Amino acid sequence: MQTNFSEEQLKIEDNKSAEKIFKKCVHCGMCNATCPTFNLLGDELDGPRGRIYLIQDMLENERKPTSNVVKHIDRCLSCYSCMTTCPAGVNYMHLIDHGRKYIEKNYERPFFDRIIRNFLSKILPDSKLFKLSILLAKLGKPFKFLFPSKIKNMLDLMPTSFPKKAFKTKEIYKTKNKKRIARVALLTGCVQKEISPQINESTIRILNRHGVEVVVPEKIRCCGSLNHHLGKNDEAHQDFINNINIWYDENLKGNLDAILSNTSGCGTTMKDYAFIFRDDKKMKKKAKKISELTKDVSEYLSENLNLKFKKKEKKLRIAYHSACSMQHGQKVHSQPINLLEKTKNEILEIPEGHICCGSAGTYNILQSKIAKQLLKNKVSNIESLKPQIISTGNIGCITQIRNGTNIPILHTIELLDWYTGGPKPKILNKL
Numbered sequence: 001m002q003t004n005f006s007e008e009q010l011k012i013e014d015n016k017s018a019e020k021i022f023k024k025c026v027h028c029g030m031c032n033a034t035c036p037t038f039n040l041l042g043d044e045l046d047g048p049r050g051r052i053y054l055i056q057d058m059l060e061n062e063r064k065p066t067s068n069v070v071k072h073i074d075r076c077l078s079c080y081s082c083m084t085t086c087p088a089g090v091n092y093m094h095l096i097d098h099g100r101k102y103i104e105k106n107y108e109r110p111f112f113d114r115i116i117r118n119f120l121s122k123i124l125p126d127s128k129l130f131k132l133s134i135l136l137a138k139l140g141k142p143f144k145f146l147f148p149s150k151i152k153n154m155l156d157l158m159p160t161s162f163p164k165k166a167f168k169t170k171e172i173y174k175t176k177n178k179k180r181i182a183r184v185a186l187l188t189g190c191v192q193k194e195i196s197p198q199i200n201e202s203t204i205r206i207l208n209r210h211g212v213e214v215v216v217p218e219k220i221r222c223c224g225s226l227n228h229h230l231g232k233n234d235e236a237h238q239d240f241i242n243n244i245n246i247w248y249d250e251n252l253k254g255n256l257d258a259i260l261s262n263t264s265g266c267g268t269t270m271k272d273y274a275f276i277f278r279d280d281k282k283m284k285k286k287a288k289k290i291s292e293l294t295k296d297v298s299e300y301l302s303e304n305l306n307l308k309f310k311k312k313e314k315k316l317r318i319a320y321h322s323a324c325s326m327q328h329g330q331k332v333h334s335q336p337i338n339l340l341e342k343t344k345n346e347i348l349e350i351p352e353g354h355i356c357c358g359s360a361g362t363y364n365i366l367q368s369k370i371a372k373q374l375l376k377n378k379v380s381n382i383e384s385l386k387p388q389i390i391s392t393g394n395i396g397c398i399t400q401i402r403n404g405t406n407i408p409i410l411h412t413i414e415l416l417d418w419y420t421g422g423p424k425p426k427i428l429n430k431l
Helices: 013-024 036-041 048-061 067-074 081-085 092-106 111-123 127-146 149-157 197-209 225-229 233-254 264-270 284-293 297-304 324-329 334-341 368-383 395-402 412-418
Strands: 182-187 212-215 258-261 294-296 317-321 346-349 389-392 409-411
Touching (some): 048 067, 048 092, 081 092, 081 324, 092 233, 111 127, 111 149, 111 225, 127 149, 182 233, 197 212, 197 412, 225 264, 233 284, 258 264, 264 294, 294 297, 368 395, 395 409
Parallel strands (some): 182 258, 317 346
């Protein structure tokens, strides 16, 4: 793709990086073939190629974003399926992130949209505020017919209660009855640790059981991905810098073998810290180290531990949903499947498994019409397999898919924990 940035414009690091990505695009359109929104809507501007043109036009001509341009950029799920498909290696993720940041800086959204986006930006990354919002949601649900659609969507997705936590909160979870062979830090997630604490508990159990000490630094905040994808650069960077500094110091102090994420959307952003801080002299070295240490939990288990599996009497049909941020964002796909196959159950890959379920962070709230259609398609493909269980590696996908089917869905790590000596997940008690 030909570019026309001025020398002055290319002094801006984001523009310089974007130009290199634009030049890789050969207009082939193969990205559109696997783009969920293009396939649903059939509009060139709702596919990656069209969005690339819109972003290039905004940046080169320093245009004020129009409502139409914002609409098409907002409709992007950031599923990154296009990056898996692209034969030219176009890093669409960095372009869409830059485009969103530009829009947030140069476009004034309607008042109500600003309120909703600011609410999500503040509430979801903060455990205390999130708990308060759950209580308010319980009061508001009987009256949801009075609210606008986006508020209704939030109320529908809000849990009705918080599960009881089995573990006491502490900073170090030591190995039990086994010599320590490794030491890792675990990002426990913002919403996840409140609505599904069993995911972190399963993660810690399986690691401790196989000789891995787990560190959960108290002052770690949100990974920053939520605000990053909303285009809120300043808020995201506050979280980025806080976490990078804490993990970097922890590594110097205790020599971390890895930093683990069991929420694939978080892991994708953490692995990108090196790029985000590529031009920051103070943070560049630290960010690069954190990105190098970051692994999805299934990636770490597959590559570093010899898990001890236990036989079960009953063989189950398990449909594996490969989260977009996992398979496209991190290129982690075969590892969780291989681990699940070692349980000796029947592992089923879902038809059109490369297509997003519609969760995508806050997408199912902000773009509910498209998200609901994607969910309907995903559930139809899952149910065609007649599985007894659905497994995936991302809390957002779990929350989304659970709203469309009665088939039990749980995190892959919960199954792996059970099959290596941990407790049976409560959701499976009826099987």
